[in-house]
Amino acid sequence: MAIIPSTDIYPDAPFDPKSERNIFITLTESEIGLSNTITMSKELLEANVFIYLPSKDVTGLIQHNEAILMDVFDYDTKITTTHIIRKDGDKDFKFHGWNTVFQGKHFRTGDTIVFWWDVFHLRLNFKQFIKNDVSYSQAEGWHITITLTESDACSSDTITIPKEQVEAKLFPWWSVKRSEGLLEPNSFEMVHLYEYESQITTAVAMKRDENGNFKLHGWSCVQGKRKFRTGDVIVFWWDKNFGRLNFELLMLANESFLT
Numbered sequence: 001m002a003i004i005p006s007t008d009i010y011p012d013a014p015f016d017p018k019s020e021r022n023i024f025i026t027l028t029e030s031e032i033g034l035s036n037t038i039t040m041s042k043e044l045l046e047a048n049v050f051i052y053l054p055s056k057d058v059t060g061l062i063q064h065n066e067a068i069l070m071d072v073f074d075y076d077t078k079i080t081t082t083h084i085i086r087k088d089g090d091k092d093f094k095f096h097g098w099n100t101v102f103q104g105k106h107f108r109t110g111d112t113i114v115f116w117w118d119v120f121h122l123r124l125n126f127k128q129f130i131k132n133d134v135s136y137s138q139a140e141g142w143h144i145t146i147t148l149t150e151s152d153a154c155s156s157d158t159i160t161i162p163k164e165q166v167e168a169k170l171f172p173w174w175s176v177k178r179s180e181g182l183l184e185p186n187s188f189e190m191v192h193l194y195e196y197e198s199q200i201t202t203a204v205a206m207k208r209d210e211n212g213n214f215k216l217h218g219w220s221c222v223q224g225k226r227k228f229r230t231g232d233v234i235v236f237w238w239d240k241n242f243g244r245l246n247f248e249l250l251m252l253a254n255e256s257f258l259t
Helices: 042-048 055-063 163-169 176-182 219-226
Strands: 023-026 037-041 068-074 079-088 092-096 112-118 123-129 144-147 158-161 188-195 200-208 214-217 233-239 244-251
Touching: 023 037, 023 042, 037 042, 042 092, 042 112, 042 188, 042 200, 055 068, 055 079, 144 158, 144 163, 163 233, 176 188, 176 200, 188 214, 188 219, 200 219
Parallel strands: 068 123, 188 244
Antiparallel strands: 023 112, 037 092, 068 079, 079 092, 112 123, 144 233, 158 214, 188 200, 200 214, 233 244
16 A cells, blocks of 8 residues: 655546446445445446556456456545456456555445546546436426337337437437547447436447437446336436436336336
């Protein structure tokens, strides 16, 4: 463990709540208990960290199960710890040595930690993030309401959001670069999909289809846990505090509104 001061030339990169590269991790019981690791998904790391690393390190980590070292910087205490990153299964990576971070931090289950890459110091900065979810009622006027089709609720890995809804309710919250980039052929944007009730976050890929609408690829990960039915009504809204797409079940098929 070492304390490395910032310099006038390369100050510590601060947390930017508007950045699209932030990684939000909600701590589980194991991560604050006896475990010496913290887990991050392949999708989050590929989109927000691996793009800054040497390609040979990323290839070795993903394809050959080779470990790499990474410095992790506590923005609040200015303490840097070095962690071993190893692949864990097909979709996750574990940061080993996590218990050294907990010394004097008093994290609890459910606390949210935000990580972001520091391009000047080539490290992963982090700090505790005070949770302040944007609720359904707070997002009034920005709701995207979707009635699930048989495809959404059964065999498909996607859920479709109409072009008009995305342009009116999501793009105003996004940067011009991100919005225009999604309109390019064969492009996609990784979006954090957060179920407000269960507080579970799922990384999905948003991509425009041949009809100009937008599909969330990876929806089956959500559907597999929740077992939504054809005709159920889901409401989505953008959470400007976390930079993610919140959602919840608004109405059961053939029944009344729940919210």
